[in-house]
Amino acid sequence: MKKVLITGFDPFGGEKINPALEAVKKLKDIEFSNIELRVKEIPTVFYKSIKILEDTVREFEPDVVICIGQAGGRSEITVERVAINVIDARIPDNENNKLVDTPIIEDGAAAYFSTIPIKDIVLNIKKAGIPASVSNTAGTFVCNQLLYGLMHVISTKYNNITGGFIHIPYLPEQAANYNNQPSMSLLDMVKALEIAVNVAAQNVLE
Amino acid sequence: MKKVLITGFDPFGGEKINPALEAVKKLKDIEFSNIELRVKEIPTVFYKSIKILEDTVREFEPDVVICIGQAGGRSEITVERVAINVIDARIPDNENNKLVDTPIIEDGAAAYFSTIPIKDIVLNIKKAGIPASVSNTAGTFVCNQLLYGLMHVISTKYNNITGGFIHIPYLPEQAANYNNQPSMSLLDMVKALEIAVNVAAQNVLE
Amino acid sequence: MKKVLITGFDPFGGEKINPALEAVKKLKDIEFSNIELRVKEIPTVFYKSIKILEDTVREFEPDVVICIGQAGGRSEITVERVAINVIDARIPDNENNKLVDTPIIEDGAAAYFSTIPIKDIVLNIKKAGIPASVSNTAGTFVCNQLLYGLMHVISTKYNNITGGFIHIPYLPEQAANYNNQPSMSLLDMVKALEIAVNVAAQNVLE
Amino acid sequence: MKKVLITGFDPFGGEKINPALEAVKKLKDIEFSNIELRVKEIPTVFYKSIKILEDTVREFEPDVVICIGQAGGRSEITVERVAINVIDARIPDNENNKLVDTPIIEDGAAAYFSTIPIKDIVLNIKKAGIPASVSNTAGTFVCNQLLYGLMHVISTKYNNITGGFIHIPYLPEQAANYNNQPSMSLLDMVKALEIAVNVAAQNVLE
Secondary structure (H helix, E strand, O other): OOOEEEEEEEOOOOOOOOOHHHHHHHOOOOOOEEEEEEEEEEEEOHHHHHHHHHHHHHHHOOOEEEEEEEEOOOOEEEEOEEOOOOOOOOOOOOOOOOOOEEEOOOOOOOOEEOOHHHHHHHHHHHHHOEEEEEOOOOOOOHHHHHHHHHHHHHHHHHHOOOEEEEEOOHHHHHHOOOOOOEEOHHHHHHHHHHHHHHHHHHHHOO | EEEEEEEEEEEOOOOOOHHHHHHHHOOOOOOOEEEEEEEEEEOHHHHHHHHHHHHHHHHHHHEEEEEEEEEEOOOOEEEEEEOOOOOOOOOOOOOOOOOEEEOOOOOOEEEOOOOHHHHHHHHHHOOOOOOOOEEEOOOOOHHHHHHHHHHHHHHHHOOOOOOEEEEEOOOOOEEEOOOOOEEOOHHHHHHHHHHHHHHHHHHOOO | OEEEEEEEEEEOOOOOOHHHHHHHHHOOOOOOOOOOEEEEEEEOOOOOHHHHHHHHHHHHHHEEEEEEOOOOOOOOEEEEOOOOOOOOOOOOOOOOOOOOEEEOOOOOEEEEOOOOOOOHOOOOOOOOOOEEEOOOOOOOOOHHHHHHHHHHHHHHHOOOOEEEEEEOOOHHHHHOOOOOOEEEOOHHHHHHHHHHHHHHHHHHHH | OOOEEEEOOOOOOOOOOOHHHHHHHHHHHOOOEEEEEEEEEOOOOOHHHHHHHHHHHHHHOOOOEEEEOOOOOOOOOOEEEEEEEEEEOOOOOOOOOOOEEEEOOOOOOOOEOOOHHHHHHHHHHHOOOOOEEEEEOOOOOHHHHHHHHHHHHHHHHOOOOOOEEEOOOOOOHHOOOOOOOOOOHHHHHHHHHHHHHHHHHHHHHH
């Protein structure tokens, strides 16, 4: 039995829903074999998001942590390879902080690589008929910040945890409000995340 | 009771499935009120497609005809406004005809406008949370040819029929084979087409 | 000696410049062989644009008319194949007219095909190292309206004139104000239009 | 007088030219004030590219190093923020090495940030009317590898040098061979790089 923590951000940037939160909630209804799943909502707020994530890690003691965020404009499930030590936000977070060219952690490492098996996750999601790819940038907003914070916490305190971040597209009902934006059904997002959880946990077992 | 004919092309261009065919087949399982629905598969072949469509129209005597085709690369359900009198194909059709800069009908009208309520259909699909827009070009391949052929047949022989064409994106399992291509779930496609059928039939009733 | 009329729209939609106008002005400095070139600025206003174009045609008696417009978001020189008989504008024109789903000419033909040699023009522009392609939609704003109006005038009164429309991308200084928009240098635009003028005039000579 | 080294890759991936090489060659013809400019061609080969860059740095002793590479598909001049410690190549380099998921430097830092003033460079290029933006990923091919190698060399041996990497789009003559690819004129690329050199050197002077 492996313990997997999966997180989803709350809505931001004027959106009323965040597909990340919708998708991770649905994961609760899925029966996983040999996996104890914990789902946690994370506020789209700099640093507070890392704090809540770290508190949950301390309490739940997971083997795997995967954070989920929305990447409006992307067509595919994108599994992030790396987080860089910078916040450079075009829009304020949900507590109205607007940070520009700020290190996430002063004197921290320039970057952390995700340690979940990103290529295997992408391969298995695609095998299931859902578009997916590896991404080399998680941006410079709250998502990149959370992945960086997660991997920093893991690197400094919990070396046996593997961690990562997955971006998911707009939901169709969000894209319907824009012009010509790609989207993905909640069902396919949930299926993709289920696969990611299984592949990442299996990777720990081996 | 109104009669609606809906058609879907068979796979082409190296694809094993065509979302148009998959989606229209699923429409058979839906119970429509006051609508008799006929679903017809159409070969992705120049002229033969028009011939089969016309034969079905003659036999079924529909009030509304909506043809469905795949538009790989598009993110949304796109309801076509117009068909132009030209075939200009980059790839051969399914019987290996490759036609370039050829009129569909010699001395035919330069174009025909669709007569289904395209704006209302788009509006109602979007209201249902599915991305949609009006398109001003159906291309110059078999899809545009079929819409042109349909509207020519209607214009010359069946003035009381309203007709149109709807393009749908790749299915996720198709997009999973490409890099960074948008897609839409079959469920949402079917829902969008159900709405289109209802709105187009309602428009006739009024 | 053949007479070629080339037109460019004035700026619209909040832009301070229109690459079409900038480019056609530069054409005046080019020495063409066996071509008398007339350059005309056209206001981005429904119907008035057609009126001024028709007046200039009547007065100048050209063999070839090519209208130039801006297509923000396109990467290439796009030579339009066809204009359709509809105005459906998202934004008002320069005299604040906002027209939706209106025929350009009541009971006019559904569409007119351009009669300049679109494939030859594209081929020769590409040979000169400038990206170009045929476009199957000129949109539903003032550009499509002008091409439709031009071809209607030609079709009804001046059968010996060949006419067409070419869209050009943003200039770099326009794209510098947006996020991630393609552009093209004025020099390349002018070179492409020079080629278009020569190919279109040569086509008449033959 | 400050010394600036600027490098450009040779053609790769089936292309006959590399805009990076074409552009940096043209920089030789520009007279800079208070700047001694050295231009160096770099082979598109893993590690050999870093070796040649390091040799040139040792010999020339520059204050600033800016490496230039082609980013086909991008519309703008993109100034890279960061390089990550991984090679993950879809295509082989020019000596047929194909490396997948390999660290550039075993046990090296996860990433290095560029130290040239990326925001100032972007701002000044845009002021000059040329589209530009900061990029958060230099990819995982030879370009990212060279920036990583450069910053590693600087970090370990030459702390007083500032370094960075700028990606430039296809040239129009390259884009003319593809469908619908953005491009930029050589003149604008050269102007943008001239600005980058001046801004980066000025930054050192201050």
